[in-house]
Amino acid sequence: xxxxxxxxxxxxxxxxxxxxxxxxxxxxxxxxxxxxxxxxxxxxxxxxxxxxxxxxxxxxxxxxxxxxxxxxxxxxxxxxxxxxxxxxxxxxxxxxxxxxxxxxxxxxxxxxxxxxxxxxxxxxxxxxxxxxxxxxxxxxxxxxxxxxxxxxxxxxxxxxxxxxxxxxxxxxxxxxxxxxxxxxxxxxxxxxxxxxxxxxxxxxxxxxxxxxxxxxxxxxxxxxxxxxxxxxxxxxxxxxxxxxxxxxxxxxxxxxxxxxxxxxxxxxxxxxxxxxxxxxxxxxxxxxxxxxxxxxxxxxxxxxxxxxxxxxxxxxxxxxxxxxxxxxxxxxxxxxxxxxxxxxxxxxxxxxxxxxxxxxxxxxxxxxxxxxxxxxxxxxxxxxxxxxxxxxxxxxxxxxxxxxxxxxxxxxxxxxxxxxxxxxxxxxxxxxxxxxxxxxxxxxxxxxxxxxxxxxxxxxxxxxxxxxxxxxxxxxxxxxxxxxxxxxxxxxxxxxxxxxxxxxxxxxxxxxxxxxxxxxxxxxxxxxxxxxxxxxxxxxxxxxxxxxxxxxxxxxxxxxxxxxxxxxxxxxxxxxxxxxxxxxxxxxxxxxxxxxxxxxxxxxxxxxxxxxxxxxxxxxxxxxxxx
Amino acid sequence: xxxxxxxxxxxxxxxxxxxxxxxxxxxxxxxxxxxxxxxxxxxxxxxxxxxxxxxxxxxxxxxxxxxxxxxxxxxxxxxxxxxxxxxxxxxxxxxxxxxxxxxxxxxxxxxxxxxxxxxxxxxxxxxxxxxxxxxxxxxxxxxxxxxxxxxxxxxxxxxxxxxxxxxxxxxxxxxxxxxxxxxxxxxxxxxxxxxxxxxxxxxxxxxxxxxxx
Numbered sequence: 001x002x003x004x005x006x007x008x009x010x011x012x013x014x015x016x017x018x019x020x021x022x023x024x025x026x027x028x029x030x031x032x033x034x035x036x037x038x039x040x041x042x043x044x045x046x047x048x049x050x051x052x053x054x055x056x057x058x059x060x061x062x063x064x065x066x067x068x069x070x071x072x073x074x075x076x077x078x079x080x081x082x083x084x085x086x087x088x089x090x091x092x093x094x095x096x097x098x099x100x101x102x103x104x105x106x107x108x109x110x111x112x113x114x115x116x117x118x119x120x121x122x123x124x125x126x127x128x129x130x131x132x133x134x135x136x137x138x139x140x141x142x143x144x145x146x147x148x149x150x151x152x153x154x155x156x157x158x159x160x161x162x163x164x165x166x167x168x169x170x171x172x173x174x175x176x177x178x179x180x181x182x183x184x185x186x187x188x189x190x191x192x193x194x195x196x197x198x199x200x201x202x203x204x205x206x207x208x209x210x211x212x213x214x215x216x217x218x219x220x221x222x223x224x225x226x227x228x229x230x231x232x233x234x235x236x237x238x239x240x241x242x243x244x245x246x247x248x249x250x251x252x253x254x255x256x257x258x259x260x261x262x263x264x265x266x267x268x269x270x271x272x273x274x275x276x277x278x279x280x281x282x283x284x285x286x287x288x289x290x291x292x293x294x295x296x297x298x299x300x301x302x303x304x305x306x307x308x309x310x311x312x313x314x315x316x317x318x319x320x321x322x323x324x325x326x327x328x329x330x331x332x333x334x335x336x337x338x339x340x341x342x343x344x345x346x347x348x349x350x351x352x353x354x355x356x357x358x359x360x361x362x363x364x365x366x367x368x369x370x371x372x373x374x375x376x377x378x379x380x381x382x383x384x385x386x387x388x389x390x391x392x393x394x395x396x397x398x399x400x401x402x403x404x405x406x407x408x409x410x411x412x413x414x415x416x417x418x419x420x421x422x423x424x425x426x427x428x429x430x431x432x433x434x435x436x437x438x439x440x441x442x443x444x445x446x447x448x449x450x451x452x453x454x455x456x457x458x459x460x461x462x463x464x465x466x467x468x469x470x471x472x473x474x475x476x477x478x479x480x481x482x483x484x485x486x487x488x489x490x491x492x493x494x495x496x497x498x499x500x501x502x503x504x505x506x507x508x509x510x511x512x513x514x515x516x517x518x519x520x521x522x523x524x525x526x527x528x529x530x531x532x533x534x535x536x537x538x539x540x541x542x543x544x545x546x547x548x549x550x551x552x553x554x555x556x557x558x559x560x561x562x563x564x565x566x567x568x569x570x571x572x573x574x575x576x577x578x579x580x581x582x583x584x585x586x587x588x589x590x591x592x593x594x595x596x597x598x599x600x601x602x603x604x605x606x607x608x609x610x611x612x613x614x615x616x617x618x619x620x621x622x623x624x625x626x627x
Numbered sequence: 628x629x630x631x632x633x634x635x636x637x638x639x640x641x642x643x644x645x646x647x648x649x650x651x652x653x654x655x656x657x658x659x660x661x662x663x664x665x666x667x668x669x670x671x672x673x674x675x676x677x678x679x680x681x682x683x684x685x686x687x688x689x690x691x692x693x694x695x696x697x698x699x700x701x702x703x704x705x706x707x708x709x710x711x712x713x714x715x716x717x718x719x720x721x722x723x724x725x726x727x728x729x730x731x732x733x734x735x736x737x738x739x740x741x742x743x744x745x746x747x748x749x750x751x752x753x754x755x756x757x758x759x760x761x762x763x764x765x766x767x768x769x770x771x772x773x774x775x776x777x778x779x780x781x782x783x784x785x786x787x788x789x790x791x792x793x794x795x796x797x798x799x800x801x802x803x804x805x806x807x808x809x810x811x812x813x814x815x816x817x818x819x820x821x822x823x824x825x826x827x828x829x830x831x832x833x834x835x836x837x838x839x840x
Contacts, residue, residue: 023708185707186704186707226695229695229698229699231695324834328830381704384704385704385707385708386707386708388705390699392695392698392699392702392704393704394698394702418725418729419725419728419729420725421703421718421721421722421725422722422725422726423722423726479722481703481718482702482703482704482718482721536710536711539708539709539710540710540711540712543647543664543709543710543713544647546662546663547645547647547648547659547661547662547663547664548648548662550648550661550662550663551648551649551650551661551662554650554661555650555661597649598649600649601644601648601649601650604649604650604651605642605644605649605650605651607651608642608650608651608652609642609651611642611651612641612642612651
C-alpha cells in the first residue's frame with residue numbers, strides 16, 4: 001500500500017474526482033454558423049481565441065479533391081471560389097433523414113444522397129460524407145484552437161445542443177465528438193448553458209426566459225434561478241428556424257429581382273453572402289443598396305429595414321407563438337418573467353428585440369455577448385463536472401416520447417418538459433391469440449399520429465409465451481439520461497418470463513460504421529479507446545480499494561491479524577496492478593480483493609444485524625439533506 | 628424531519644448491504660456511512676423520498692427546497708468523474724427524486740397517488756366514464772358552452788370560470804383528505820380530472836381563435 005491515494009478518506013459524497021488536477025475540459029458551442037470554445041478555471045471563464053484574437057470559428061468546412069480538409073475562416077473565404085466543395089450550416093442536417101431535408105435540399109448546393117437507414121449524406125469533392133463526419137471535422141478544428149491557446153491536450157468537453165434537438169440530432173452530435181476523439185462529459189442545452197453563464201455572472205435570481213435565435217435553430221427556455229440551482233421549467237423551439245432563413249428570404253428576393261433563369265451553387269452562395277451582409281447592415285441602418293455580380297452582369301438591389309421587417313414578420317411571429325406556448329407550459333404569465341436573456345447572433349435584428357420586448361413587457365437583457373455566452377456556460381459546466389461545483393442544472397426533455405399503438409396513434413410515455421433523468425414505463429398487451437412477438441415503434445413529437453412525428457427506432461420483442469389476446473403484459477420502459485438521450489427496453493411480465501431487449505435509437509452512425517471510421521481516423525482512436533477502458537477499470541479498482549480501507553478503519557477489530565494480512569496483501573496487489581497498464585491484471589486483482597474480503601463483509605453484516613436486533617437504531621448513521 | 632424507521636416490515640429491513648464496501652448500511656442512507664458510496668434508491672414512497680409529511684396539503688416551497696437539496700447531492704452531474712456503478716446509482720436516485728417531485732407538486736397527481744397509497748383502486752384509464760349524474764350534466768353543459776363559444780373573449784370567460792372551479796375542487800380535496808373521507812376524495816379527483824381537461828381544451832381553443840383573428 002505505497003500509493004498514498006489509498007489513504008485519503010473523504011466525507012461521504014465529498015471525495016474529489018479522480019485525476020482532478022490534470023483534467024482539461026472545455027465547453028464547446030457547436031453552432032450552425034460559428035463555433036466557440038471556452039474554458040473555466042477557478043470559476044473564471046475565458047473564451048479561447050486564435051492567433052488573430054478571433055473567438056468565432058466559422059462552422060464551415062472546405063474539402064479538397066486531394067483529401068484536404070480546411071475549417072473556419074479560410075474555408076469561408078473559399079465559398080465563392082469553389083462553392084461545390086465548401087459545406088456550411090451542416091448542423092441543420094444533424095440526425096436528419098433524406099425525407100426531412102427535401103424541403104431545404106433545393107437550397108443546398110450539394111448532391112444529396114441517403115444511406116441504408118435513410119439518413120442524409122452529402123457528396124462533396126468526390127467524397128460521400130455524413131453530417132456527423134463533417135461536424136467531427138469542425139470539432140477537431142475547435143479542439144485544435146483550444147489546444148493551441150492552452151498549450152496542452154484537451155481530451156474532454158461539454159458540448160451544447162439546441163434544447164429542441166431531438167434524440168437523433170443529439171445522438172449524431174455525440175457521435176461526431178466521438179469521431180473527433182473528444183470525450184463528451186455532458187450534452188447541455190444551449191439556452192440552459194446561456195442561463196448558467198448569465199446567472200453566475202449577474203447573480204440573477206427568479207424566473208428568466210432565454211430567447212436563443214441562432215443561425216439555424218430557435219430555442220426558448222423558461223428557467224428558475226435560485227441559489228445556484230438552474231431549474232428549467234419549460235422549453236420549446238424549432239430545430240429548423242434561424243438567421244439562415246432570413247438570409248434565404250433576402251437572397252430569394254434579390255435573385256428574383258435579378259431574373260436569374262438557372263441557379264447554381266455559386267450563384268446561390270453569393271446571393272446568400274450578400275443577403276447576410278444586407279441583414280447585418282440593416283441592424284444599424286434604415287436602408288441600403290447591394291450588388292450581385294456574376295456572369296459578367298451586375299444587378300443592384302435596394303432594401304430598407306421596414307421592408308425586411310415585413311419579410312421576416314412571419315418568422316418572428318412563429319418564435320412569439322412558441323414563446324407563448326412555453327410560458328403556458330411553465331404555468332407562467334409574461335409579467336412573471338423577471339428578465340429575458342438574448343442569445344444568438346440573430347437576436348441583433350431590431351425587429352426580433354422589439355417583438356421580445358413587446359411580449360414580455362420588459363427590455364431584453366443584452367449586456368452579455370450573445371455569440372459567446374453559450375460557450376462560456378458550457379465551460380462553466382465542464383469545470384463543474386471535472387472539479388466539482390455548488391451549482392446545479394436541472395433540465396427537461398423538450399419533446400414527448402411515445403410508442404405506436406393500434407391505428408397509427410401515438411401513446412405518449414414521457415411528456416415534454418419532464419425533468420431529466422427520467423424513467424417511465426407503460427404496459428401494453430397482445431391483440432391476437434397466441435401472439436409471440438410484438439413490434440415496438442418508438443416516436444418523438446407532440447402530434448397524435450405516428451406519421452406526423454419523428455420515428456426514432458423500431459424493434460421486435462419476441463419470445464412472448466403464447467396466450468389469449470390481452471393476457472400478456474408487456475412493460476416498455478423509456479429511460480432518458482442527463483444528456484437527454486433515450487434508451488428503450490421491453491419485457492413480458494405476466495408469466496414471469498422476462499425477455500428484455502435494449503434499444504438505443506441511433507440516427508447518427510451505426511456501430512460498425514463508427515468502428516470503421518475510428519479505425520481510419522488519424523486520431524489513434526483505437527489506442528484512445530483502449531486507454532479509456534483501462535482508465536475506467538482503474539477508477540473502479542481504486543474505488544473498491546478505498547471502500548475496503550474505509551471498512552477496515554471502521555470494523556478492522558473484527559479481523560484476526562492473519563485475516564487482516566490476507567486483505568492487506570490483496571490491497572497491495574491491486575495497488576500494484578493499478579500502476580501497470582494491463583486491464584486484465586487490474587480486473588483480476590479486483591476480483592482477488594473481492595474474494596479476500598468476503599469473510600470480512602459477512603462478519604460486518606452480522607455485526608450490523610446484531611446491533612439492529614439489540615435495538616440500536618441505525619438512524620444516527622443516516623445522512624440527511626433537504627434543509 | 629424525523630422519520631420512523633420502525634414501520635418498515637421486519638428487522639432485516641433495518642440493515643441493508645452496501646454494494647460497495649459490502650458492510651451494513653441504513654436503508655434510508657443516501658451514502659454509505661463507512662465507505663461513502665452513493666446507494667441505489669430504496670423502495671420508499673414519494674413522501675418519504677423527499678422527506679415530506681404524507682398528506683394532501685403540501686407546502687410547495689418546502690417541497691422544492693427538499694427536492695433541490697437531494698438533487699444537489701445525488702444528480703448525475705455530481706458523479707461525472709466517478710465509476711460506472713456510482714454513475715448508475717446516481718442516475719437512478721435522480722430519476723426517483725424527479726418522479727416523486729413531479730407527483731407531489733401537482734395537486735391531481737398528488738391526490739391520485741395518495742389515494743393509491745391508502746389502498747383505493749382508482750380507474751385511471753382516460754376513458755373512465757362518469758357515473759355521477761350531476762358531474763356528467765355539469766361537464767356536458769360546460770363542453771357544449773365551449774363548443775359554441777366563437778370568440779376569444781367568450782372562451783376566456785369559460786377558462787376563468789373553470790380555473791376558479793379547479794381551485795375550489797383542490798380546496799375541497801384538501802378538506803376531504805383532512806376528514807379522511809376517501810370516498811369523497813375519489814369523487815373530487817374525478818371532477819378535478821374533467822375540469823383540468825376542460826381547461827386544457829379551452830386554452831387550446833383560445834389559442835386557435837387568437838391565431839385566426
